[in-house]
Amino acid sequence: MTPHDDQMLLDTPFASRVQAACELREWESWKGYASPIAYEDVELEYFAVRNATGVFDLTPMTKYRISGPDAAAFLNRLLTRDVGRIRPGRVGYTVWCNDAGMVLDDGTLFHLSPGDYRLCAQERCLDWLLTSALGLDVTIADETAEVAALAVQGPTSCATLRAMGLDGLEALRPFGLRHYPFDGGELMVSRTGFTGDLGYEVWVAPAHAEALWDALFAAGRDHLIRPMGNAALELARIEAGFIQAGVDFVPAEQVVRHGRARSPFELGLDWLVDFDKGHFSGRSALLKERAQGSRFRFVRLDVEGNKPAAESFILNKRGKTVGHATSAAWCPSAKRNVALASLEMPWGRPEDELYAEIYFSRELRWTRVEARCRIIDGPIWDPPRRRQTPAPDY
Amino acid sequence: MPSRSVAEKWTMKRMRQYDAIVIGAGHNGLCNAAYLAKAGLDVLVVERNPHIGGASVSRELYPGWTYSNCSYVCSLLRPEISRDLELARHGLQVVPYHGGVTFTQDGDHFGNYPDAERLHREMARHSRRDANAYERFEADVTKQTRLIRQFLLATPPDPTSFKPKDLKGLLEFASAFTGMGEEGLLDSVRFWTMSIGDFLDEYFETDVIKAHLSGSGVIGTALGVYSPGTAYVLLHHYMGEVDGNVGAWGFARGGMGAVAEALAASLRAFGGEIVCDADVHRVIVEQGRAVGVALADGTEYRAKLVVSNLDPKRTFLKCFDESDLPAEVVEQARNFKIRGSSGKLNIALDGLPTFNGLSPDSPLMLTDMHCTDSLERMERAYDDWKAGTWSQDPYVDMLIPTTVDPTMAPPGKHMMTVFVQYCPPTLAQGPWTPQARDAFGQTVIDQLAAHSPDFKDLILDCEVRTPHELEDEVGLTEGNIFHGELTFDQLLFNRPFPGCAQYRGPLRGFYLCGSGTHPGGGVMAAPGANAAREILADLKRPDVTPPSYPND
Amino acid sequence: MTDAAYDALVVGAGHNGLACAAYLARSGRKVLVLEAGEQPGGLAATREFADGFRVSAAAHLLNMLSPELVKDLALERHGLAYAARNLKTVVLPGDGRQLVIDGDRLAGASASDQAAFAEFQRRMRRYAKVLNRFCARPFPRLTERRGRDNWLLAKLAWDVRTLGKADMRELLRIGAINIHDVVEEKFENPLLKAALSMDAVLGSHMGPRSPNTVYAYLHRHLNDAGAGSALVKGGMGALGAAFAAAAEASGAAIRYRQRVTRIDLADCRAAGVTLADGSAIAAPLVVSNADLKSTFRLVGPLNLDAGFVRRVHNFRARGVTAKLHLALDGLPEFPGLDPTDAGSRLLAAATMDGIEGAFNHAKYGECSPEPIMEISIPTVHDDSLAPPGKHVLSAVAQYAPYTLKAGWPAGREAFMRSCLGRLEAISPGIGERVIAAELLTPPDFEARFGVRGGHWHHGEIALDQALFTRPVPGANHYATPVPGLYLCGASTHPGGGLLGLAGRNSAKAILSGEDAS
Structure with missing residues (x-):
């Protein structure tokens, strides 16, 4: 024992x-x-x-080692991305969904050597991994x-x-x-x-x-x-501009209230979903969502002023609540007041006039401001060194 | 009521007209009376015992020790009622505890640690998968508690009625289900109809983890862990809360009698009266209407309405002339399932016992303790009950309240409460005898001693209670702690039976407010408040009962 | 797949598969039924278990078959004939007592039991009639708020309401509980209580005290109007043959000895099947008569969502029912039994506690040392099944769990002995008449008929896997998560028991364009 x-x-x-x-x-x-x-x-x-x-x-x-003859097939059915494109020696960012196409977690898949993988994630997911392994010849070990x-x-x-x-x-x-x-x-x-x-x-x-x-x-x-x-x-x-499980979305199997989970589309991760690679968990639901439309849109907002919009409601120009900020901070390098926000459809279009309702206190006096938000198209902070190869020295 | 001579009437000790009489000073009776009094009624509570509380009592049965000798922990007590009746001001203090432990036969134990990560590590000792699956289990059970909690402070609609109120109620019920989405709805239906054993099999692979979690599915219930319907019973133990922590349990400081005392104080503050040593012999019925109660000693109290806190079987079969009731109701009462399934040991200890593998400082010492480490042992314990004997290898829910509450034993001494499942209301070979009762007690003590080497030597006093004692002393028919089993034929609009499920009895001026009505047993007080709401509606008085906190 | 030779493939020629094929063919589809075995009918089979002795391999009495279906498919024209109908039920505890149930009449019970039984039967018939409405068509969806579903739900609710207050309340009260408590309330005679309990637990991993058994009882009596069971002439295989003839007459083709090893997908849709010989048959629609777990093994986990696979995995299909077949050199004697009743449905059980006690063992992976049995000697009514003067005894015996702690090779011998012991108690000397004996256990049913878990109903008939939850969320409307793949077997609503409704409902769902989402 x-x-x-x-x-x-x-x-x-x-x-x-x-x-x-x-x-x-x-x-x-x-x-x-x-x-x-x-x-x-x-x-x-x-x-x-x-x-x-x-x-x-x-x-x-949380780190899982995944190997065995069916490892690649297993991962391709687990993840929304085409695992075949993550070659040995490469790493891929990915999400995985439940049957309803709702995101269970996001993480990185390391293709360590042919057929040998490591999946890193914020949340534990051994139960889901082993469920996904039913009927397959794959070994999964928690190596955290x-x-x-x-x-x-x-x-x-x-x-x-x-x-x-x-x-x-x-x-x-x-x-x-x-x-x-x-x-x-x-x-x-x-x-x-x-x-x-x-x-x-x-x-x-x-x-x-x-x-x-x-x-x-x-x-x-x-x-x-x-x-x-x-x-x-x-x-x-x-x-x-990265999202985090438990903060910017609730891992689908932890959701208690119906409808609170989010799909990859609703987290702005459309690019991670590959419908052409064959079946994966959530595929049918996501196809349906693509056809019928999503409920939410995930956006990155540049909020006027310098007060972080943490936990703020996002309002439209009529003052109606259309969403809320999931993460927010004044970003010292980008020099922007950034908020990540989940908005109800159709809000979040470039032309929408949105405001963040921000409360802040200075010496016992609370102030409420409605700060104009602009949708950030493209990265917030993206220095060239991030991608440069060979990598610079400073 | 048969006519009486004038002389007889003169000899009656007292005769006073009340607005309402509540039979039984259990927590629901007191709660009901408190709300009626709050609404301005002149209320009398009549109690058979010399003390109030019913099954929520603190009794000094061994000098210096206080026993919560029936109910022993508190979670279900509706916070809306607790706050509304100012129970805190009237002396009730509930101190929460979290977690539990199951001792295994190989000398190890499974600790259900209060800290989530520690619990994860503990589960992972047995199975990492189970440790992770527990998150899904918790989320799924929480979905179901959210579903049921919104109906606790509501009168169940009558599905056979076309009254707007009932149709509206049914619609609300249906929309609560459909609001979970197609899959959520199907999962709810599955949950409500499954056995706790099958339900746990869908999450876990480790026997001791399943056994530990299954206990809540059978406590107080004459069903085994493999009986369909027991997943719901689990819910019944998970739907309570302490300070907004749904599913949490706590100790009432000073024992469970503190709940009843606080309710009684609240009742008295509203002008209500309680009379003890008042054993109701009969509900007086005149022209098809309940008009008072006659005590065994001949005393009569009269009122415009009578409310029974007793269980339905006792109410209708012991407190009425059969001829005063519709035959159908007598039949329903006879068929009402109220099989006792549990016993209890209350033990005064000379010191804190040590348990195999557990440090005296372990947080697990503050929690509920069990000795059944597999579903098979759980189920076999039930097989013994079916065969008409107490479980030879029982499931116990054991706590040492004095690790949390300093008021229940002298300093350094301890009090242990051991709830035991299963224990039949009568034995296959006949009724309970003192010898059989002691043998039952010994079975339990031996089981505990197997996990605690010094336990037996520390015992100063041990009160053993079988369903027979529970019926005799507390008045629970067959010793059933929930006033009737929590099976589908006796839940919601079926509780206690169709036609009487909206707190109204089968004759005018008569109501039910005990745990035999929706939402059932446990120290919840919801039946008492719900019954008060219906009574006040009938009297066309404003509703003074609190609305349910909304689901957040 | 426009070039496919068939519009639809049905995997398995069980009676539900054949019923489904017949209805699809009638709608003009080109349908091919693929059967792994040599005969139609699946578990509705007649088998020669000893030289010259034939017997219904699984269920041996018919009491649920939908009359509507019989008429619709003209099964009688296609060869369905009864050797006997409205069989009496005789309870034989083995101590000389007996109780005879003949329709609503009891012999051997008190007048008050007689009266209570008549009332019980009346109510159960009314409930079965309502339940039948729920079973005779695909169950409406509960949350989609489509007009068609709302209308159907309202109709079903109305059907329940029309029971009247008293009967409706009683249904709502007893619908989800156990048979033990219900019959305990109503009757005195222990044999009667045992008989009714048997009806509720035969074929199920449940004992009389298990909640849900009232539902199981109603399910069993869905179509027999309390009249008693029937014996199919030629054994149950003749029923399978009649279904096959009806399907063929409707235009469906049936091929035998064609084991489907894979359901093929193209672009994540069902596209046909691959057979054991490696050949493939294409069709845009595949309907599986196989049980839930087998069906999705054929699809393969990689083509399914993991949560759905988990649900399939958790579907409870733990068979507990074995079948004992005896070839006898003469008609056995049952002390106390009128010899003219030897061809009745004989129940070897004494008390509800005895049945419950037998079930206790199944919970722990053990066979019942004192099994309960439903016995039929079909040769009393049908001389085609045995050589002249000889007889066949067919007994459904419980409980024999699929997963035996001790393992089946060892358990088989012991269980056979237990069954023969029980028989000897009700028919002393029967042992000497035995020429040949055969015991089919749940693993045998799995091996011979391809039913995972060896469960005759393809899965437990319990409320958490009945009606709109059957078999599992995601496949509970005959459509499956794989577009173009449908279920039509006993795993689906309303379940097994030679009803035929699953097959017909499935065809209805397919033809109305139902999909899984």
């Missing part, structure tokens, strides 16, 4: 280093792991990502605790990693994978991230985690490396 785990919060393999660096000692639970909200100063950490290198411990991210990972993000991230000895990393294209020997083991580097900037994620067995942290920070010292917590990452991901 497996022994009981009586700890309230788990430590990641980087815990000794994280705890030493975390001066603020503000922690939150991320899937049961102690995860720092911030180490020292959210602003410093955010600007490390945009200006130098920020390092984020993403070990608690078996893989330690750091996100190394920012303009000097490539230089930092190269200084650590990862030669040739600059040639790695976005969504590519590379393996390096490290500390007597193996280090996997993917050019992926959640910040919308140049950046990498590095993956090792837990035994090498502390060595990785130490090597990374030693190499990055001259490249102004800094650990970052959840708050800085949250700011960066909103600026990048």
Whole structure:
């Protein structure tokens, strides 16, 4: 029998280093792991990502290893994307849906080697994966605790990693994978991230985690490396316009109230849905939705003024509520007041005059403003270095 | 009522005209009376026992120890009523607890930790899939609790009626179902008709997890975990709340008698009266109308209406002259299913027992504890009941309230409440005897002792209650804790039986307000308030009962 | 698929498949029925289990077949004949007592039971009639608010209302509960209670105390108006043959020894089937008479949504019914039984508790040591089934769960002994008359008839998989999530029991253009 785990919060393999660096000692639970909200100063950490290198411990991210003869077929039926187009050594962002075409979660699929995959997600989904595996010859293992990972993000991230000895990393294209020997083991580097900037994620067995942290920070010292917590990452991901499960949508199997789930179309992820690849879970429902129309539209809004539109209702010009903001922040690099919002159809067309109802308090006085919103077409923050290959040094 | 001589009338000790008499000072009777009094009626509650509370009592049966010797935890009590009757001001304090633990035969245990992540890790020890499937299970059960909760403070519509009120009620009921969408509706119908065992099989693969979660499907019910309909019974234990946490349970500080005491205080504050040691012998019926009650000692109280907090069987078969009732109702009452299925041990302990593998500081010490680690053992316990004996390997729902409530035992000492399933109302070989009762108690103690080495040595006093004691002392027919089984023939518009399901009895001026009416048993107080609403409507008085909080 | 030679393929020539094929063919479709076996009828089969001895392989008595269907398909013209009708039911507890149920009349029960039984039968007939309205057509959709559905729902609601207040209330009260409590309320005679309980649990993973058994009872009596069972001349295979003849007369073609190994899809739509020999037959419409789980195995999980596969996986189809066949060298004697009643429907059961006790074992993956049996000696009425002077005894025996903890090879012997022991108790000396014996267990039914789980109804008839929830959400209107693929077998509403309505309803749904969404 497996022994009981009586700890309230788990430590990641980087815990000794994280705890030493975390001066603020503000922690939150991320899937049961102690995860720092911030180490020292959210602003410093955010600007490390945009200006130098920020390092984020993403070990608690749910990770599944998927292999076996039917692995590719299984994934193609699970995911809305054509998995055949994600070649070995490549990574793809994707979503997966229930039968009703509602998004269960989004995540990244790593094609590690032919027929061997890793699926990373915010939410746990083993039950759904195993349900999807009924009748198929595929092996699914939760390897969340078996893989330690750091996100190394920012303009000097490539230089930092190269200084650590990862030669040739600059040639790695976005969504590519590379393996390096490290500390007597193996280090996997993917050019992926959640910040919308140049950046990498590095993956090792837990035994090498502390060595990785130490090597990374030693190499990055001259490249102004800094650990970052959840708050800085949250700011960066909103600026990048990325959605997050449990925040911008409710994972479909956790929905209690009928109609609260969202389809990929309703999250602005049409580009992830491939109807030509054969059957996948939710396909029939999504075809029907495409024919009959969606209920919601997901938009990124540039909100007038500088007050974040967090939890704001979105109104039309007659003052009628047509949606609400799911995430919002003043974005320091893009210099925009960004809100991600879910609007009822047909609202969210370029010509619509929309307002965010924002409340803010200054010394006990609450103020309500209706700030004009403009729909952002295209990325909010998209520096050329994000895609440049070879990756620049800064 | 047979005519009486003038002399006889003079010898009556008292005779006073009330607006309403409520038979039984259980929590529903008190709640009902409180609302009638709040509406300005002159109300009398008559109680057979020397104490009030019915099955929600705190009793000092061993010096220094307080036993919640019937109901023992609190969740279902409708918050609308609790707030409206100012029960907090009248002394009720409910302290929530979360989680549970099931001890397994191999010396391990499954801890249903209050913390979601810790629970996930605990489940994952057995099955990572189950740990993840629990999220789906919780969401799906919550969907069903949301469906039922909106009907708790409502009178069920009569599906055979064409009255606008009933048609409207039916329409609301139908639209609550259709509002879940086609798939949601089908899933609801499936949930309401499935066995808890089959339902859990659709989520989990680990036996101990299924066994742990299945308990709520059978507590107080004469059905096994594989009996269809038990998934609904689970709902009955999940639809309550403490401070808005749906499904949470708590301890009433000072024992469950605190609920009754607070309701009584509220009633008295509205001017109502309670008289104890008043055993109702008969409801007085004149010209087809209930006009009062006659006590066993000859005392009569008269009122414009009479409300019974007793279970339907006791109400109609013990408190009426059969000739005063329609034959159909007598028949329905006879056929009413109210089979007792549970017993209870209340134990005074010299100290806190230790449990195999559990630290005394574990949060699991504050929760409900069980010893049945498989659905098969759960079901076999039921097979014994069917055969007319108590379960040889019973399912227990055991708590130590003194780990939370300092008022129930001297400092350092403890009180343990052990609810036991299954225990039949009568034994196959005949009625309960003190010897049989003690043997039943010993079966339970032995089971607990198997998981707690020092348990037996700590026992200072043990009160063993079989359905026989529950009937005898509390008045629950056959010792059924819910005043009638929670099967479909006795739910919603069928509760207690068709024709009497809107709190109105079969004759004018007579009403039902006990757990035998919708929405059923548990310390919920909803039947009492619902009955008051119907009575006030009949009297054309303003409704003073609180509306249901809207589903959010 | 305009070049397809057929408009529709029906997978499986069970009676529902054939009924569906007949109706589709009548509407002008070109229909081909593909049957893996050598004969039509599926579980409605006659089988030679010993030299010269033939018997209905599964169900041996007919009491549910829709009269409308018999007329519609002219089954009697196509060869359906009865060796006996309105069979009496005789309960034989094995201790010399007996109870005879002949229509609404009881012999061996008190006058009050007699009166209560007549009233019970009257009510049950009324309920069965209403239930029949629910079963005789595809169930309307509940949330779509289409005019047609609303109209049908209103009509059904009206049918229930017309029962009158008293009968409607009683239906709403007992509809979802167990037979045990209902008969306990109404009757005194333990044999009568046992007999009615048997009607409610035969073919089901349920005991008399299981809620839902009243519904199962009503389902069983959907069409017999309480008149008793009938014996098909030539065994149940003759019923299958009549359906086949009717289908062929309607224009459908039937091919035997054609095992479908795959339902083919093109562009995520049903496009035909592939046979065991590798050949493919194309058609834009495929109708499956196979049970739910088998059907979607033929489709394959990759062509289905995962949630739907989970629902199919969770569909309860755990057979508990075995069939005992004895070749006898003469007519066995049943002490106390009038010899002219030997051809009746004989029930070997004594009390409801005994039945419940037998069921207890099934819950834990064990066979009942004291099984309950529904016995028929068809050769009393039909001499075509055995050599002259010889007899066949056919017994439906419960409970023999599909998944046996001890495993079936070991369990078979033991269960056979238990059954023979029970028979010996009601007919002492019968053991010596046995020339040959055969026990078909749920795994045998799975192997021989392709029904996953060996469940005769293709799946439990319980309220969570009945009416509009049958078999599973997503396939509960005969259409399936795969466009062009329909179900017509006993897995669908209104279920099994040789009703024929599933097949007919399916054809109606197909012809009205029903789809799954």
